[in-house]
Amino acid sequence: MVGGTRSVPVLITGCSSGIGRAAAISLHAAGLTVYATARQVDALAGLARQGIHTLALDVTDEASTMEAVTAVEEAAGPVGVLVNNAGYGLYGPVEQLPMDEIRRQFETNFFGLVRLTQLVLPGMRRRGRGRILNVSSMGGRITLPGGAFYHASKYAVEALSDALRMEVAQFGIDVVLIEPGPVKTPWNDVAAASLSTATPTGAGGGPGDGSPGDSDSGPGGSAADGDPYATYKAAVGASFPRPRLRLYDAPPVRAPSLTIDGPSPGLYRLERGGGNRSRTISLGSC
Numbered sequence: 001m002v003g004g005t006r007s008v009p010v011l012i013t014g015c016s017s018g019i020g021r022a023a024a025i026s027l028h029a030a031g032l033t034v035y036a037t038a039r040q041v042d043a044l045a046g047l048a049r050q051g052i053h054t055l056a057l058d059v060t061d062e063a064s065t066m067e068a069v070t071a072v073e074e075a076a077g078p079v080g081v082l083v084n085n086a087g088y089g090l091y092g093p094v095e096q097l098p099m100d101e102i103r104r105q106f107e108t109n110f111f112g113l114v115r116l117t118q119l120v121l122p123g124m125r126r127r128g129r130g131r132i133l134n135v136s137s138m139g140g141r142i143t144l145p146g147g148a149f150y151h152a153s154k155y156a157v158e159a160l161s162d163a164l165r166m167e168v169a170q171f172g173i174d175v176v177l178i179e180p181g182p183v184k185t186p187w188n189d190v191a192a193a194s195l196s197t198a199t200p201t202g203a204g205g206g207p208g209d210g211s212p213g214d215s216d217s218g219p220g221g222s223a224a225d226g227d228p229y230a231t232y233k234a235a236v237g238a239s240f241p242r243p244r245l246r247l248y249d250a251p252p253v254r255a256p257s258l259t260i261d262g263p264s265p266g267l268y269r270l271e272r273g274g275g276n277r278s279r280t281i282s283l284g285s286c
């Protein structure tokens with residue numbers, strides 16, 4: 001089948017790479033009318049060549065979200081399916097991440113999703129049906145070292161989705177949570193790079209900022225080395241290897257339990273619950 005044989009429009013965020021891009025291609029191949037979006041519309045040229053509709057959409061930009069939803073509605077009617085996929089991982093110690101980075105994490109992973117949901121719901125109610133798919137993560141159920149704000153944003157997506165599902169079922173609208181485990185996409189690179197935004201003075205400093213002369217070094221390191229979280233961050237950074245699993249062949253991951261063996265690189269381990277097998281898993285791959 002080719003895109004467009006089923007005319008109800010599907011709007012997907014974050015299609016420049018990874019899961020969003022794969023979803024756009026797959027749903028188009030299944031005959032749906034797909035509107036793939038990304039911050040940089042140039043990044044969607046390959047999808048456009050396949051006949052997929054493309055639009056610019058930055059989920060943190062109010063005007064951009066409104067323009068995208070309006071464009072779809074004018075061209076194809078109310079959005080039938082919204083896939084809230086755009087997101088990334090911000091990693092680093094709570095104490096050290098700058099507030100503007102923390103806000104950006106929530107603006108992208110949570111508030112952008114909320115706003116798009118608000119914008120498509122009136123059309124879905126008018127049609128008397130619709131489906132909203134929120135891409136959370138297995139990290140919306142468990143928390144791993146270094147990912148306080150990524151996990152918090154995904155936990156927020158989970159709570160919102162569960163409440164919203166109860167609110168809109170009466171209108172024939174379904175809310176679906178997608179909770180992927182590790183998938184080989186650029187996500188890992190973005191998460192690993194975000195660690196560099198965590199610096200001893202990154203959050204604006206303070207009495208325990210690790211600056212020379214600071215005697216409040218705490219158990220995580222010494223003031224002399226300038227960064228009391230140096231060892232912890234090295235461990236988190238070392239936990240971002242490339243996942244061995246590729247998109248499409250990742251097996252389902254059962255709810256895991258986390259074992260922390262120590263603050264050394266590579267010693268954080270996820271164990272599958274209920275079994276005697278354990279496998280090392282990238283902390284950043286959720």
Ligand SMILES: NC(=O)c1ccc[n+]([C@@H]2O[C@H](COP(=O)([O-])OP(=O)(O)OC[C@H]3O[C@@H](n4cnc5c(N)ncnc54)[C@H](OP(=O)(O)O)[C@@H]3O)[C@@H](O)[C@H]2O)c1
Nearest residue numbers: 014016017018019039058059086087137180182183185187
């Ligand atoms: N990969 C995994 O292991 C994994 C596991 C569980 C959950 N997830 C979740 O799956 C979703 C997709 O991730 P992925 O693995 O496919 O990673 P990805 O390839 O890095 O894709 C992330 C997408 O989000 C987009 N994005 C970021 N900020 C945006 C913004 N402000 N407005 C619009 N788009 C924005 C990126 O666009 P740009 O190119 O413009 O940055 C990119 O298209 C995310 O929500 C992620 O948390 C991933």
